[in-house]
Amino acid sequence: MKMVSAIIKPFKLDDVREALSDIGVQGVTVTEVKGFGRQKGHTELYRGAEYVVDFLPKVKIELAIDDGLLDQAVEAISKAANTGKIGDGKIFVYDLEQAIRIRTGESGPDAL
Numbered sequence: 001m002k003m004v005s006a007i008i009k010p011f012k013l014d015d016v017r018e019a020l021s022d023i024g025v026q027g028v029t030v031t032e033v034k035g036f037g038r039q040k041g042h043t044e045l046y047r048g049a050e051y052v053v054d055f056l057p058k059v060k061i062e063l064a065i066d067d068g069l070l071d072q073a074v075e076a077i078s079k080a081a082n083t084g085k086i087g088d089g090k091i092f093v094y095d096l097e098q099a100i101r102i103r104t105g106e107s108g109p110d111a112l
Helices: 010-022 067-081
Strands: 002-008 029-035 042-046 049-053 056-065 089-095
Touching (some): 002 067, 010 056, 056 067
Antiparallel strands (some): 002 089
């Protein structure tokens, strides 16, 4: 089992959700986050004063999947979240040691 965590631009969330749904991913957790990478933020003008926005709004998507779906999931996220511009995001893949469904007590891949 793997845990996939992707940081993407907020307006790409629906595209990524649909792409994951199309390949059979059933559960996704979404969190609104802020951060920066190579973008390093940007400057904005507000009431005549310029100020720096260091942390940009992003969306973090997390999904626990079976090893067999990993390549498809990574490809689906990559294609759906890609705009070709800086700040498209990153995908992280972790080993998932254990998963337990609270309601039934199922564990391992059955819990997914």
